[in-house]
Amino acid sequence: MPAAPDLSGRTAVVTGASSGIGRAIALALGRAGAHVFLAGxxxxxxxxxxxEIREAGGQADAVVLDVRDVEALRGLVERAVQDTGRLDVMVNNAGLSYPxxxxxxxxxxWREMLEVNVLSLLVGSQAAIRAMRAAGNGGHLVNISSIAAHRRDSGVYGATKHAVNCISASLRLELEDDDIRVVTIMPxxxxxxxxxNFDPAFLKGLAATAGVADFEPQAGEKLPDEVLDRIQPIMEKLLSKPEDVADTVLYAISLPQTVNIEELVVRPAKALAL
Ligand SMILES: NC(=O)c1ccc[n+]([C@@H]2O[C@H](COP(=O)([O-])OP(=O)(O)OC[C@H]3O[C@@H](n4cnc5c(N)ncnc54)[C@H](OP(=O)(O)O)[C@@H]3O)[C@@H](O)[C@H]2O)c1
Structure with a gap:
């Protein structure tokens, strides 16, 4: 990874920042100097x-909210602008799958996937566009999609990510005359x-592979950090790290506004259908 860009004086909002990819993106933006507003x-x-961001010399605020709450999500974006006077980066990352x-x-x-993966991305994008236009500094919308959007048969989750790609492409066109670039990232x-939300028996097998024998997964329950931390290096050809996506975000937002990075696919060496 090239040297991280200097994002001092910039403001970023990241949804779904309490776990995984969003958490890694928030950390990377904060370490690069941005004031980050985390939502999860x-x-x-x-x-x-x-x-961690504050220890690295950056600034961060965290807000617990459900991104399906339109007023709460708008309120977060408004708060970021009120507190810092600007909004430079909006990362619409919150998302989930029920396979x-x-x-x-x-x-x-289906309702939860559609509301979180699609509707909240629309609400977050609209709030960010209005804030960026008012602040007059331009900005970046970063929409986290999935390689599932490249397949025609990727189920309801895949349909939500097809929608993300369609919305992102439409916004890209709509915002051509603004200094607001829209990048779709497909992990x-x-x-x-x-x-x-995967099959608990599959997760138990995954945990056992990672050397964690006493894990009894319940549907919807988060995986212990030790399982995620151990499984990724064991399966590094099949599973990327959240930080790989965060590096991609830093790359996309560090280029000048005249450079339109439309879509980026970030995947491990070997394909694992999701
Ligand atoms: N991991 C993959 O293999 C993969 C591949 C392609 C695309 N993606 C996409 O990457 C994005 C991030 O997923 P991830 O892999 O980092 O999964 P994750 O670890 O489960 O993180 C998902 C994040 O979204 C938040 N979230 C979910 N529903 C929410 C709601 N109603 N309101 C507010 N926050 C909500 C979660 O909050 P809590 O944890 O606090 O509940 C969490 O912070 C998603 O859009 C996903 O579709 C992931």
Whole structure:
């Protein structure tokens, strides 16, 4: 990775910053000097990230919110602008998957995926565009999609990521005359809590591979950090690190506004269908 850009004096908002990819992005932006506003559902990991950013000399604030709450998400963006006078980077990262056959699925799971992966990305993008236009400094929208958007048969989760790509491309066109660039990042398989809704038997096997024998996963429960930390190096050909995506974000936002990085795929050496 080339030297990190100097983001001193810049402001960034990251949704889904309490875990995985969003957490790594928030940390990378904060270490590079940006004032980062983290949003997620879990306070403790965001407090840890905020501490790490502050220890590195940066500034960070953390807000517990549900991104499906339109007013709360708008309020976060407004707060970032009120506190710092600007907004330079909006990372729409919060997202989740409920894998499984459509015929057997719970419609509430479809609703959650659509609301978190698609609607909150729209609300976050709109709030950020308005804030960036008002501040007049331009900016970057970073939308976290998935390689699932490259497949036609990637289920309801994949459909939400097709929507993310379509929305991002539409925004890119809409914002051509603003100094606001829109980059879509499509990760492949990354070792994170994204797996929390996967089959518990599969997760138990994964934990055993990582040498954690006494883990009894419950549907929806986060994986212990030690499982994620151990499994990634063991399966490094199949699973990337959240930091790999964070490096990509730093790259995309560090280029001049005249450079339009539209889409980036970040995946491990070997393909693992998600
Ligand atoms: N990991 C992969 O293999 C992979 C591959 C391609 C794309 N992606 C995408 O990458 C993004 C980040 O996922 P990840 O892998 O980092 O998974 P993760 O570790 O589970 O993190 C997801 C983040 O989103 C937050 N979140 C979920 N629902 C939310 C809601 N209603 N309100 C507020 N925050 C919410 C979570 O908060 P809490 O943890 O506090 O609940 C967490 O901070 C997602 O958009 C995902 O689709 C992941």
């Amino acid at each position: 559902r879990s306070q403790a990991p965001m407090d840890e990230t905020r501490k 499984g056959d459509i015929a057997d699925a719970d419609p509430e799971h 492949g398989a990354i070792a994170t809590n994204f797996a929390r």
